[in-house]
Amino acid sequence: MNLRHSHIVLLFLVLLSACTPKVPKEYIQPDDMEDILYDYFLSQGIIRIEGLSGMEGSSRVMDYRRELYFEAILKKYDVTRAEFDSSLVYYYTRSDRFVKIWKNVQERLGEAAIEYGASAGEVETFTTSTLTGDTANIWNGVISQVLVPYAPYNRLQYQLQADTAFRKGDSFMLVWNSDFLYQSGSKDAVAYMAVRYKNDSIVSSVTHFSVNGRSQLRIEGCDASVKEIKGFIYLGQGYENTSNMRMLIVSNIQLIRFHKKENEIKEPEPQKSKADSLSQLPDSLRPRHHRLGERPMPSPNGEKPMKPINIQPITR
Secondary structure, three states: OOHHHHHHHHHHHHHHHHHOOOOOOOOOOHHHHHHHHHHHHHHHHHHHHHHHOOOOOOHHHHHHHHHHHHHHHHHHOOOOHHHHHHHHHHHHOOHHHHHHHHHHHHHHHHHHHHHHOOOOOHHHHHHHOOOOOOEEEOOOOOOOEEEOOOOOOOEEEEEEEOOOOOOOOOEEEEEEEEEEEEOOOOOOEEEEEEEEEOOOOEEEEEEEEOOOEEEEEEEOOOOOOEEEEEEEEEEOOOOOOOOOOEEEEEEEEEEEEEOOOHHHOOOOOOOOOHHHHHHOOOHHHOOHHHOOOOOOEOOHHHOOOEOOOOOOOOOO
16 A cells, blocks of 8 residues: 555545544443443343342332442442433434444343353243244344334334244234333333234224333234234323433333134033023023923924913912
8 A cells, every 4th residue: 555545545534533423521431331321121030030039128228228239339430420310412413323333232231141151931931932833932123122212213103924944823012122221301102013814804803001020911812824923012191291211121022922722722612502501590580381380291203392381279
C-alpha cells in the first residue's frame, strides 16, 4: 500500500469514528450499562428461583429483596439511582442502542446458564425437544425483544404456518419472561394467541400481565387440523400520560406444542335410549304412564299399551 492509499484509509477511519454517535459523559456508558443490567437480571433470576423453591415468604419479601439486590449492584458500580434513571431515559429515546445492549446481556446470561447448569423452570426443557416429539418448542421468531409504549416499537407479532408435524388434538402454550423497567405509570401489557383450523374455525386466548416473571397463554386441543397460529405481545400506554421511561423486556419466548396422547382420545358415548332419556326428566315433565307409581297396562296382540288404570280405594 503506497503512502497516498494509507492516508485515504486513515482519513476514512477518522471520519467513521467521528460519525459514530457517542454517549454523553453524564450518562452511563454502554459497556457499564451492560454490566449493570447483566448483574440485575442475574439477581432477578436468583430471587425467582428462591420464590419457586419456597424460600421466600411473600411477594412483599421478594420485592424487598429485589430492591436490596439492586441497591447493592448500583453500589458495586459506584452509580446512584438518579444516574441510573437518567441513563435509562437517555437509552429509552434511543431504543436501537438499548436493543444492542440487551442482546449482549442475553448472550451472557445464556452462557452463564450453560456454565452453571441452571434452569429457569421445567418448561425450559422443551427447548431441547425435537419438532417430531410429543412435546416441542416450535417458536420460530426472535426469542427476546424490547418494547416501548409507542408505535411501531410497542408490539411483537408472530405467525406460524402448520406443517406435517402437526396433528389433530394438538394443544399450544406460549410462555415468556417479562421484565418491566418503569420509572412511573401503570403497567399494562397484553398477550394474544389465535389458532386457525383448516375448517376456518378460530380458537383464541388473551391475557393481561403487569408483573415481572414468567407468564403463559394456553389453547387446548381441538379435533381439527391446524392451519396457522398467530398473535402478538403488546405494551399499552397505561392510564397515565407520562413521558417517563417505560420499557418491557420480553425474553425467552417459547411456543410449546403438545401432541394429544392416544389414550387421552375419548371414545364416543353410546346413545341413550328413549326410556333412559325420559328417566332423566323431572317427574312433572314425563308422560303420564312414566310417572312414579304408574305402569302401562300390558296390551294383547301387540297393540299399543292401554292407558293406565287408576284404582280408587273403596270408602265406606
